[in-house]
Amino acid sequence: MTPLRVGLAGLGTVGATVAQLLLENAxxxxxxxxxxxxxxxxxxxxxxxxxxxxxxxxxTDLGSLDADDVDVVVELIGGVTSAKEVVxxxxxxxxxxxxxxxxxxxxxxxxxxxxxxxxxxxVGFEASVAGGIPIxxxxxxxxxANRIDALAGIVNGTSNYILTAMEExxxxxATALAEAQRLGYAExxxxxxxxxxxxxxxxxxxxALAFDxxxxxxxxxxEGISGIDIEDIRYARELGFSIKHLGIxxxxxxxxxxxxxxxxxxxxxxxxxxxxxxxxxxTHGDAVGPTLYVGPGAGGPPTASAVxxxxxxxxxxxxxxxxxxxxxxxxxxxxxxxxxxxxKIPAIDQPGVFADVADVLSRHDVSIEAVIQRPQAIRSGAxxxxxxxxxxxxxxxxxxxxxxxxxxxxxxxxxxxxRIRVADLTAMMPPAPPAGA
Amino acid sequence: MTPLRVGLAGLGTVGATVAQLLLENAxxxxxxxxxxxxxxxxxxxxxxxxxxxxxxxxxTDLGSLDADDVDVVVELIGGVTSAKEVVxxxxxxxxxxxxxxxxxxxxxxxxxxxxxxxxxxxVGFEASVAGGIPIxxxxxxxxxANRIDALAGIVNGTSNYILTAMEExxxxxATALAEAQRLGYAExxxxxxxxxxxxxxxxxxxxALAFDxxxxxxxxxxEGISGIDIEDIRYARELGFSIKHLGIxxxxxxxxxxxxxxxxxxxxxxxxxxxxxxxxxxTHGDAVGPTLYVGPGAGGPPTASAVxxxxxxxxxxxxxxxxxxxxxxxxxxxxxxxxxxxxKIPAIDQPGVFADVADVLSRHDVSIEAVIQRPQAIRSGAxxxxxxxxxxxxxxxxxxxxxxxxxxxxxxxxxxxxRIRVADLTAMMPPAPPAGA
Numbered sequence: 116m117t118p119l120r121v122g123l124a125g126l127g128t129v130g131a132t133v134a135q136l137l138l139e140n141a142x143x144x145x146x147x148x149x150x151x152x153x154x155x156x157x158x159x160x161x162x163x164x165x166x167x168x169x170x171x172x173x174x175t176d177l178g179s180l181d182a183d184d185v186d187v188v189v190e191l192i193g194g195v196t197s198a199k200e201v202v203x204x205x206x207x208x209x210x211x212x213x214x215x216x217x218x219x220x221x222x223x224x225x226x227x228x229x230x231x232x233x234x235x236x237x238v239g240f241e242a243s244v245a246g247g248i249p250i251x252x253x254x255x256x257x258x259x260a261n262r263i264d265a266l267a268g269i270v271n272g273t274s275n276y277i278l279t280a281m282e283e284x285x286x287x288x289a290t291a292l293a294e295a296q297r298l299g300y301a302e303x304x305x306x307x308x309x310x311x312x313x314x315x316x317x318x319x320x321x322x323a324l325a326f327d328x329x330x331x332x333x334x335x336x337x338e339g340i341s342g343i344d345i346e347d348i349r350y351a352r353e354l355g356f357s358i359k360h361l362g363i364x365x366x367x368x369x370x371x372x373x374x375x376x377x378x379x380x381x382x383x384x385x386x387x388x389x390x391x392x393x394x395x396x397x398t399h400g401d402a403v404g405p406t407l408y409v410g411p412g413a414g415g416p417p418t419a420s421a422v423x424x425x426x427x428x429x430x431x432x433x434x435x436x437x438x439x440x441x442x443x444x445x446x447x448x449x450x451x452x453x454x455x456x457x458x459k460i461p462a463i464d465q466p467g468v469f470a471d472v473a474d475v476l477s478r479h480d481v482s483i484e485a486v487i488q489r490p491q492a493i494r495s496g497a498x499x500x501x502x503x504x505x506x507x508x509x510x511x512x513x514x515x516x517x518x519x520x521x522x523x524x525x526x527x528x529x530x531x532x533x534r535i536r537v538a539d540l541t542a543m544m545p546p547a548p549p550a551g552a
Numbered sequence: 553m554t555p556l557r558v559g560l561a562g563l564g565t566v567g568a569t570v571a572q573l574l575l576e577n578a579x580x581x582x583x584x585x586x587x588x589x590x591x592x593x594x595x596x597x598x599x600x601x602x603x604x605x606x607x608x609x610x611x612t613d614l615g616s617l618d619a620d621d622v623d624v625v626v627e628l629i630g631g632v633t634s635a636k637e638v639v640x641x642x643x644x645x646x647x648x649x650x651x652x653x654x655x656x657x658x659x660x661x662x663x664x665x666x667x668x669x670x671x672x673x674x675v676g677f678e679a680s681v682a683g684g685i686p687i688x689x690x691x692x693x694x695x696x697a698n699r700i701d702a703l704a705g706i707v708n709g710t711s712n713y714i715l716t717a718m719e720e721x722x723x724x725x726a727t728a729l730a731e732a733q734r735l736g737y738a739e740x741x742x743x744x745x746x747x748x749x750x751x752x753x754x755x756x757x758x759x760a761l762a763f764d765x766x767x768x769x770x771x772x773x774x775e776g777i778s779g780i781d782i783e784d785i786r787y788a789r790e791l792g793f794s795i796k797h798l799g800i801x802x803x804x805x806x807x808x809x810x811x812x813x814x815x816x817x818x819x820x821x822x823x824x825x826x827x828x829x830x831x832x833x834x835t836h837g838d839a840v841g842p843t844l845y846v847g848p849g850a851g852g853p854p855t856a857s858a859v860x861x862x863x864x865x866x867x868x869x870x871x872x873x874x875x876x877x878x879x880x881x882x883x884x885x886x887x888x889x890x891x892x893x894x895x896k897i898p899a900i901d902q903p904g905v906f907a908d909v910a911d912v913l914s915r916h917d918v919s920i921e922a923v924i925q926r927p928q929a930i931r932s933g934a935x936x937x938x939x940x941x942x943x944x945x946x947x948x949x950x951x952x953x954x955x956x957x958x959x960x961x962x963x964x965x966x967x968x969x970x971r972i973r974v975a976d977l978t979a980m981m982p983p984a985p986p987a988g989a
Contacts, residue, residue: 136697136839146764146878147696241694247840249694256693256870257678257686259584260573260860327583385846388822402573402857403684403847409822410843420839423697433693433870441583 334446
């Protein structure tokens with residue numbers, strides 16, 4: 116069979132590893148794909164680094180990949196504008212595309228998929244979400260018998276590294292972020308990761324695939340982790356929770372709920388124990404029930420592993436041509452969410468304050484599930500206030516927000532109230548079925 | 553496109569669920585597969601139960617599936633003899649096969665795969681291992697860029713249920729087993745599950761696929777969990793371990809190490825927290841590093857989910873025809889294993905006994921990593937002995953065995969010594985790569 120001729124755009128960490136894998140494991144991939152994967156061209160705007168590209172032609176012009184000896188363009192340059200041009204050009208010329216670019220897909224996925232569908236070319240994007248975890252493949256194939264109605268995940272390694280360091284090393288947010296930057300786990304400008312934008316893009320891609328629907332990235336509710344205090348992590352720990360930065364998507368009859376925010380996850384849910392830069396995605400299907408996928412979320416080799424998996428599938432002829440989504444689902448926003456809430460209420464250390472707090476919650480029909488209130492002496496320093504920590508029972512978003520607003524107006528409450536949602540993942544992990552079969 | 557015509561052999565829990573899914577979700581599967589999945593024939597030796605089979609023909613003769621209106625035979629009758637006949641007949645007649653039968657594959661997989669390879673028909677067996685977890689698909693496709701060099705898993709839900717009940721409910725083995733039987737998680741004769749045979753069959757299937765090799769099921773070292781005492785679980789807990797029934801396979805330069813036995817798993821390894829009848833499989837690939845897959849290991853709907861996933865792939869034309877394994881790998885047995893060991897040594901409560909124990913280990917160059925020895929008064933009852941609990945540093949299997957033998961001959965040792973291996977899974981879960989990409 117003729118080789119699959121690969122044109123590679125971008126020669127950063129992932130691109131260099133893809134080139135290296137294609138050269139070093141050529142025989143393995145030929146055996147697995149049934150034909151050779153030949154790297155014919157490499158294009159990168161920066162001059163060629165010291166990477167062995169074998170017989171491939173190198174050019175600093177990205178347009179050089181628009182050539183007869185390229186069957187598939189692997190887009191690893193990142194960003195949106197140039198990447199879109201490279202991908203659109205490839206599709207327009209009838210070439211297949213493999214990309215790791217979640218920002219591109221979140222912004223222009225629908226348009227690019229439509230173009231690919233019209234041209235009959237395949238688009239692989241396993242590497243765009245959760246790095247080395249083959250979650251796209253699982254959703255597309257392994258779980259094909261299921262209607263997926265919910266998914267949740269830790270899909271940003273930077274945020275998870277920071278939250279883990281805060282929990283395990285007792286570092287505050289700024290220290291953990293600086294350490295993450297020093298280790299190369301966070302960018303100089305970490306906004307994209309710690310404010311949840313990256314996670315929201317990945318969640319939109321996963322949800323679109325899982326629910327077979329067009330999902331507007333703009334409709335994803337996004338909150339980052341920069342407001343999480345180490346004290347919140349300690350209190351959560353004491354109550355049997357870890358704080359994780361989660362993406363959660365649920366299919367409802369009238370639309371899709373998609374949100375990224377910090378959340379308390381009970382220790383009984385496995386995902387609470389996924390630490391450091393690891394990623395995890397949990398799904399719920401009507402037949403299979405819950406399944407969980409864990410692995411490295413980024414880095415050169417894991418991401419390259421996902422890129423090459425798409426190339427092997429393409430060479431086998433099994434990487435699908437995108438098809439129009441079955442439906443466009445209305446975005447339900449955060450308003451419909453009903454969950455438990457963690458509240459940290461800074462209060463004057465005087466009798467009656469807790470009663471006032473309890474009264475506000477009670478008037479809104481919000482039950483209290485757990486409370487921590489320490490005598491002032493135990494707290495370090497000598498602040499004139501004590502935090503009242505409350506985990507409520509489930510309450511609608513609007514009610515929780517109104518409670519926080521009213522609590523903030525109590526005379527005994529002395530500062531800003533922290534509210535963190537509790538992830539209701541146990542609903543996705545119902546009692547497992549019998550092991551008899 | 554013409555429908556894929558499905559003949560179903562066996563109408564137990566899984567078979568009935570497959571039939572139900574094919575009928576109820578027909579439109580969904582047609583959309584996903586690009587053609588209809590039509591259930592045309594059902595055969596089961598027992599008379600037809602009260603299950604809606606739509607327009608499918610029912611027959612108590614398994615031979616009725618050898619018919620022109622069947623493109624693929626789904627074998628869900630279990631056992632080996634009849635199942636082999638059904639599968640071999642189907643392959644011989646040029647029909648594809650989907651099976652959930654690990655015993656059949658462990659016993660005759662090589663022969664059946666060769667026959668399928670010659671006839672050019674596909675064989676799907678996602679349902680044969682770890683129920684609803686799409687691990688076969690992950691190994692075959694999602695991880696195709698990797699050389700997999702190790703895998704480990706909890707692949708028998710019955711054993712995991714029992715060990716979990718022993719740990720969390722403080723039940724002894726017999727009580728936990730009885731409870732598992734009452735709940736339908738264990739068979740009346742539980743040997744197959746609790747003695748590790750089922751797990752060994754699944755491990756052989758996974759290792760063969762992961763290492764692209766022929767693996768002899770007979771070469772898998774097998775130990776069950778019936779000898780695990782609740783005291784061992786408590787001491788392990790105290791030392792930061794859970795006891796799990798693991799299958800472990802590793803690729804070495806000179807062959808394959810494959811073993812099923814109870815093992816202490818440190819709490820830091822996620823798989824230690826997989827409880828109840830859930831299954832989990834961890835793999836290590838050269839590019840991706842470690843990935844973990846968790847989900848329900850058995851039961852009608854999860855297993856049917858895997859069966860139908862194979863059917864959808866077959867309908868798409870992407871379910872592979874088996875090919876001869878790349879190599880036949882020598883089985884290395886248990887002798888080459890080097891790991892830490894948990895020892896429970898029943899000893900007379902007298903001075904000098906611990907020194908004698910330490911001396912035996914020291915003479916074999918085995919270091920002690922952790923010790924628990926309680927004054928007798930703390931122990932319940934008034935036995936004339938105390939257990940000395942030791943976790944050793946890594947030692948080869950033969951050395952550990954010799955130590956146990958010598959320890960047993962010490963005058964201060966009063967009974968049988970329990971030895972449980974410590975699973976060295978951290979080697980499969982090295983520090984995760986940066987999250988910068």
